[in-house]
Amino acid sequence: MTSEEAAGRRGNAAGASARNKSSHYVTMREVAEAASVSVATVSLVVNNKPDARISAETRARVHDAIRTLGYRPNALAKTLVSGGSRFIGLVTDAIATTPFAGQIIHGAQDEAWKHGFVLLIANTEGNEDAEREAISMMLEHQVRGVLYSTWYHRAAEVPKALQETDFVLVNCYSPARDARAVVPAEVQGGANATRLLLREGHRRIAVVNTTTPSPAHDGRLRGYREAIEEAGVAYEPSLVFDARPDQEGGYGVAEELLAQNPTAVFCHNDRVAMGLYDGLRERGLSVPGDIAVVGFDNQEVIAAHLRPPLTTVALPHYELGAAGIQVLLGLAETAGDGRLEIDCPAVERASVGPAPAPAPVSDAMGRRPL
């Protein structure tokens, strides 16, 4: 929000049209008021989201307001010129409980600085009152907009107070698809992880999925399935296990997993892989000699330091934060559904080896091939 917007919110008597007669910089908020819609809706219309669930009538109303008020969507340049707000807000539900959130902050902060903005950060532990207070503080400080981020990728209820300003969801999304969101590409990541195993000839690939319902649960499994089917391998539900998404989960699933004789395992995350390593080791199996293992997350203190170092797929937390700022500033576009998906790249280390050669088949004379 610019200082003009703040003045308006504080009860400036002049209406939007009156203010427009001066050299006043028209804001998205004023367009929203004039069209009787939320700022988020204006943002979706302005950024050309054909698939967003906005009626043609509403779109027309927004476009009318834009024309009437003379709104120019490139707020960044305007703000830079007008010397308006230098702040962007970042509301997170948890810095405390995960090493990950820090990377989202880091990416957002670097990108904000690059464009001359300072990040105001509030950690709310998911508490609604704290969220309201944080967002209200940010509005008072005339933020250009707010990133609302969660520590794991999930559906989020968009706090009402966010509608007062321009905002972008990071690592979460609104199920109603009425807000722009930057999220990890779970399907692509799951396919990426699976292809690391397929490439080495593995065909019997188990999946240790999480017991937590989440986009990661559904998306990574879908990616796995797409990748194996693309490689001509049939999907076998008996190879898919659900386990707690931590070391204990990975350790506990070893027995039933091995009963299915996989040659490779795609784990929901690196912590699961770490626990599975222990479970395999206790049964005298070595990684990657006896069984290949791929993780997910590329978690800082774990993945590179397991024995053997873990091949995995990175959750792009830094990039999520940076992209959130870019979307907020109009420097990056979201897709038709209002989402921008960030790729999860493969990080290859030492836990994947070639699949064992298929058991030799005797020919009619009982001779085996050399």
Next chain:
Amino acid sequence: MTSEEAAGRRGNAAGASARNKSSHYVTMREVAEAASVSVATVSLVVNNKPDARISAETRARVHDAIRTLGYRPNALAKTLVSGGSRFIGLVTDAIATTPFAGQIIHGAQDEAWKHGFVLLIANTEGNEDAEREAISMMLEHQVRGVLYSTWYHRAAEVPKALQETDFVLVNCYSPARDARAVVPAEVQGGANATRLLLREGHRRIAVVNTTTPSPAHDGRLRGYREAIEEAGVAYEPSLVFDARPDQEGGYGVAEELLAQNPTAVFCHNDRVAMGLYDGLRERGLSVPGDIAVVGFDNQEVIAAHLRPPLTTVALPHYELGAAGIQVLLGLAETAGDGRLEIDCPAVERASVGPAPAPAPVSDAMGRRPL
């Protein structure tokens, strides 16, 4: 810094004494100017640091300026009343490279909020230009003061720009002892870890120290030594090993460590303990049955999830951040040397068992005690 201070910095023509004639709130910065010393020096004198290396003459000059200007050190109450700065700055050298820094931010943020302040955060990756730019931005935003924090406890060169405002070092300290600092109590932590082992009857306790020169290297070893000597156990340098402070270091030291026949090991951190677990396991030794292991850090994703869960000592990152804010706001006192040490509490899990009974000694008749 308050808005009055900022006005002064921007070249307000009125001198400090002139300004004092109005109801103007006198700032630490004005005292510093009047006494021709740094803000940090005023802060040390005001907070009664008898051991700080400040000459009696300088102290007298500061006290004169305080009397002349009518300075009242409780800036917090003043700021709240005057409606001055609502910001506190936090400059960190790395959010990216460690899961820990987030906890310092979290503690600082919670404590700042509690007192009605908002945290402005800048991550500089230790780059001097970025530091200068960040601090200068914070001064422009009229921060009440700045926390300068590092991701591991170390000596730090205080950036010159910090002298423009009130500041507190967090997780680092100035070797010249000319700045207030909140740091983890390494000696106490090392003693704490060692006592967890002594209490279970261990007497032959190895130490895997770090190869990195640091307060943690020296302090934890000193704590170990104090604890064993207090328990009547002689210090044996052959039981002390240096290793890389990660999993690879702990794994690599297993062989030579076992050659000294310890019944217990105090590891420099949890990552070292994780690697040592692997090294011990490969040699058929079980924890805690054959050997007890204690870590340090209580690192989120590791300590509780090793097999067995690791008994360790927590690095109080959250508390460091919170205490930094308290010191800055005059709500907590540093010790005579300008430092406030935060305790490292024990976190007991399952990697420490009783020491093996001493080998039975035959009596003169060749009989062994029952």
